Amino acid sequence: MAKTKIEDVDLYAILDLTISATESEIKKAYRKKALQCHPDKNPDDPKAAEAFHELSRALEILTDAAARSAYDKVLRAKEAAKLRHKELDSKRQKLKEDLERREREAMSGSGMNNLTDEQKLAAEIQRLQREGSKLLQEEQKRVKEEIQRSLGRLTEPVWDSSLNRIKIKWKADKTDESNGGYDEAILRKFLKKYGDIVALIVSPKKKGSALVEFANKEASDMAIEFEKGLPENPLTLQWLNEKPVLTTKREAPGPSLVSDRDYESLVMTKMRQAAERQRLIEEMKKEES
Known part of the structure; x- marks a missing residue:
């Protein structure tokens, strides 16, 4: 997931949720999936760590009010753009994309209020990386403890x-x-x-x-x-x-x-x-x- 732009990833789909999900539903979905794909529980699966990382990133962003708001705005804009693209022929799509690209370039370097939705989302992601998500740390600790208890029962x-x-x-x-x-x-x-x-x-x-x-x-x-x-x-x-x-x-x-x-x-x-x-x-x- 580190190689993919966050705006190109459907974080809700990773958790099998929709954009209308509550924070409680997000945390519940995270715990369920994290218990299944945690690296400690899948030591022989090289993809387990990547899947767990994706889940953790989804939880981190979707449980932070500011980051989720920025992400949802980008997600809705992309969905709306897909619908509009269906109504446009290839030539008009190219003209539209060129116009949007020039608008983004013109706005880059301006103040935070003039940032594009994608730039605002990137700024929120950087903030989360600097601050760290306390909720994510707590949930990861909780999942790890549950897995350790589960694995312990294997030899009990x-x-x-x-x-x-x-x-x-x-x-x-x-x-x-x-x-x-x-x-x-x-x-x-x-x-x-x-x-x-x-x-x-x-x-x-x-x-x-x-x-x-x-x-x-x-x-x-x-x-x-x-x-x-x-x-x-x-x-x-x-x-x-x-x-x-x-x-x-x-x-x-x-x-x-x-x-x-x-x-x-x-x-x-x-x-x-x-x-x-x-x-x-x-x-x-x-x-x-």
Whole structure:
């Protein structure tokens, strides 16, 4: 962007906004796009720094009242000129451009009040460069901190319930149709008080056996330590893999590009969750058999 005149760049388009955007909308759009193209988040993309620079320049100019006013005036003039050019043939366009060029040259060197719109905009840009934009610095710091937090979560130890299944045992004779007094509903009643259950399956072939997955480690630990089940036929809970396992996230969660209010998105999310739960149950059945 440094090689391109600022008046030849549509700063609003860079932020996916229109000239009528409010300052709040400008800052919001900047944060959203900056989080996506920040060099720290795209170390292998040589164009990321340039894109981030363009966003920062757009924020700097469009959040400064004087600079934005000068820029908008030039932008509107260029749009009006485009419309007029469509109505003129090539010869008249050349005459008009020559006249405008001579007018600019005649006005150059005069006082600030006689500067062209482009010259006024250039003066505002130079002022911003000298003064520096406090708002831009604050927004860049905010974006960088958010990215650092996001990248930090990539290696943060997290709980994966599929790696931390708990085996449940109790006494039950092979011919006992009541399975020692336990079924899925009864087990769920005992276990749900510790926390959310991701999946629970009673072995279809092996009496006195079940597997359960909890949504977090705390629930799992408490269930193993405290749950005894029926007094007349106590439960024994233990880790399937001898001890709990922590892993790391493969990707950091970010804002969805589709609104949470979007009905279709919600339906698809529910379907994916149901499919995932069914997959876990099938895996647990295979392990038990």
